[in-house]
Amino acid sequence: MNFPLFVARRYLFSRKSTHAINVISAISVIGVAVATMALVIVLSVFNGFHDLVASLFTNFDPQLEVVPTKGKTAASNDPILTQIRQLPQVDVATESVEDQALAVYHDKQAMVTVKGVEDNFAELSHINEILYGDGEFSLHAANLQYGTPGLQLAYNLGLSAAWEGNLYIFAPKREGQLDMANPTQGFVVDSLITSGVVFNVKQAKYDRDYILTSISFARNLFDLQGRLTSLELRLKPGSDLDAVKAEMQSIAGDKFRVMDRFEQQEDTFRIMSIEKLMAYIFLTFILVVACFNIVGSLSMLIIDKKDDVVTLRNLGASDHQIVRVFLFEGRMISAMGAVIGVALGLLLCWLQQEFGFVSLGESEGTFIINAYPVSVHYTDVLLVFLTVIAVGWLSVWYPVRYLSKRLLD
Numbered sequence: 001m002n003f004p005l006f007v008a009r010r011y012l013f014s015r016k017s018t019h020a021i022n023v024i025s026a027i028s029v030i031g032v033a034v035a036t037m038a039l040v041i042v043l044s045v046f047n048g049f050h051d052l053v054a055s056l057f058t059n060f061d062p063q064l065e066v067v068p069t070k071g072k073t074a075a076s077n078d079p080i081l082t083q084i085r086q087l088p089q090v091d092v093a094t095e096s097v098e099d100q101a102l103a104v105y106h107d108k109q110a111m112v113t114v115k116g117v118e119d120n121f122a123e124l125s126h127i128n129e130i131l132y133g134d135g136e137f138s139l140h141a142a143n144l145q146y147g148t149p150g151l152q153l154a155y156n157l158g159l160s161a162a163w164e165g166n167l168y169i170f171a172p173k174r175e176g177q178l179d180m181a182n183p184t185q186g187f188v189v190d191s192l193i194t195s196g197v198v199f200n201v202k203q204a205k206y207d208r209d210y211i212l213t214s215i216s217f218a219r220n221l222f223d224l225q226g227r228l229t230s231l232e233l234r235l236k237p238g239s240d241l242d243a244v245k246a247e248m249q250s251i252a253g254d255k256f257r258v259m260d261r262f263e264q265q266e267d268t269f270r271i272m273s274i275e276k277l278m279a280y281i282f283l284t285f286i287l288v289v290a291c292f293n294i295v296g297s298l299s300m301l302i303i304d305k306k307d308d309v310v311t312l313r314n315l316g317a318s319d320h321q322i323v324r325v326f327l328f329e330g331r332m333i334s335a336m337g338a339v340i341g342v343a344l345g346l347l348l349c350w351l352q353q354e355f356g357f358v359s360l361g362e363s364e365g366t367f368i369i370n371a372y373p374v375s376v377h378y379t380d381v382l383l384v385f386l387t388v389i390a391v392g393w394l395s396v397w398y399p400v401r402y403l404s405k406r407l408l409d
Contacts, residue, residue, distance in 0.1 A: 053268065063261065112209055113209045147211050287391050323400060
């Protein structure tokens with residue numbers, strides 16, 4: 001039997017001569033539990049928003065994207081790209097040409113990102129799931145070139161889903177000098193007609209700036225015949241994404257970079273990770289403050305058990321064993337708070353997932369989701385539990401050592 005642990009357990013659950021010690025001990029457990037619960041809930045909410053944003057990008061971004069490491073474009077018939085296309089795990093591969101241009105419709109204009117894609121783009125992405133309008137997604141028909149703008153871009157330009165007339169696209173010429181006497185000669189001008197639909201990714205980066213069209217239109221506009229800015233890929237169901245990505249990167253070498261969806265939106269997810277880290281650090285400081293209650297409870301307990309210490313020493317207990325009694329007392333308080341806090345945090349996360357008690361707006365449809373998203377990652381739960389245990393144990397070590405030393409001298 002572990003003698004210090006046995007005595008500490010008796011002290012924790014027994015009545016003290018001073019009732020305030022029991023109250024402070026209970027408050028200590030509650031304080032640690034509340035801080036632990038807050039950590040679990042806040043990190044799970046951050047995970048929920050992370051997963052939500054990732055699901056939105058899934059509708060537009062490819063599973064894997066291969067881009068040149070030097071320059072903006074590469075030859076579409078590059079042997080490396082051909083080898084990547086022919087991998088057995090690749091289900092759909094489409095070339096893409098993407099660059100900025102000026103869009104003009106009647107008296108309105110906006111800087112846009114023109115993304116030219118091949119006819120199999122709908123097979124690569126989930127674009128058909130985010131279209132609005134009475135038409136259908138189409139890139140071209142005979143010599144007609146269709147454009148599908150983002151919802152916010154269409155609004156900014158005064159376009160409906162099925163606008164009338166032409167949307168003119170201006171792109172600067174890649175060669176020659178700009179003639180200030182006739183500046184329009186420095187631009188390549190082409191036009192698009194409506195496909196009858198607009199897309200809504202629900203991310204401003206795409207909805208405000210992007211317009212989809214055929215790759216032939218983009219190549220003519222930007223003078224990039226036989227070139228591409230990226231090769232977009234979708235893998236066959238059941239493929240190991242990480243393994244395939246590593247194989248592609250080994251083929252690509254230093255000439256190309258293979259990116260998954262998280263790397264394609266690296267800035268967005270980095271910001272979210274930093275916010276999550278800052279929330280974790282801030283709540284850990286609150287946990288440290290909560291642990292001061294444990295210090296106060298142990299200080300009063302040590303003073304209250306002064307006579308018991310003398311008795312234990314007379315019965316043969318060593319000073320080391322007596323110190324461990326109070327260390328175990330503080331550790332049990334922090335452990336109880338951690339277990340209760342994690343349990344309550346998981347319970348509240350489950351209730352939010354099932355019933356959505358905490359809503360994002362006063363009425364449904366105000367936001368893209370009605371309630372705060374929650375996603376419990378058990379690695380985060382383990383991190384929270386270990387953090388609480390570590391902070392709790394460290395917070396009791398010095399005061400117990402200091403007070404016990406004064407008591408035992």
